[in-house]
Amino acid sequence: QVQLVESGGGLVQAGGSLRLSCAASGRTFSSYAMGWFRQAPGKEREFVATISRSGGYTDYADSVKGRFTISRDNAKNTVYLQMNSLKPEDTAVYYCAASVRSYGSKWSRDFPYWGQGTQVTVSS
Secondary structure: OEEEEEEOOEEEEOOOOEEEEEEEEEOOHHHOEEEEEEEOOOOOOEEEEEEOOOOOOEEEOOOOOOOEEEEEEOOOOEEEEEEOOOOHHHOEEEEEEEEOOOOOOOOHHHOOEEOOOEEEEEEO
16 A cells, blocks of 8 residues: 655646656555646546656656656656646646556546645635
8 A cells, every 4th residue: 555645736827837756655656657736616626747766767647747747756666747838727636656567548437546736726
């Protein structure tokens, strides 16, 4: 089992940047592929990005491709989401999640472990 704690959310103006972090504890971090998802008020949770166990494979939602970057540091048991050129429509609670799959996934059902979320608000 793994425990996940997100940080780095906040209020930023459109066009600005934020970096989210997700610290993992428990079982070996490198055993898990990781993902970031988000949920805006009144909307379903949606996929943002995923990264493989080694960090060699990444995938992104079309809405964030070219603006967001997922990375991980297995020595620090941490996964990151660098968010640039933020837009008001990026406003949501952002969750990190862990999967036993090797290459990650776009589907929340493949992630049994979740953090508590961190709020990101982008003002226009």
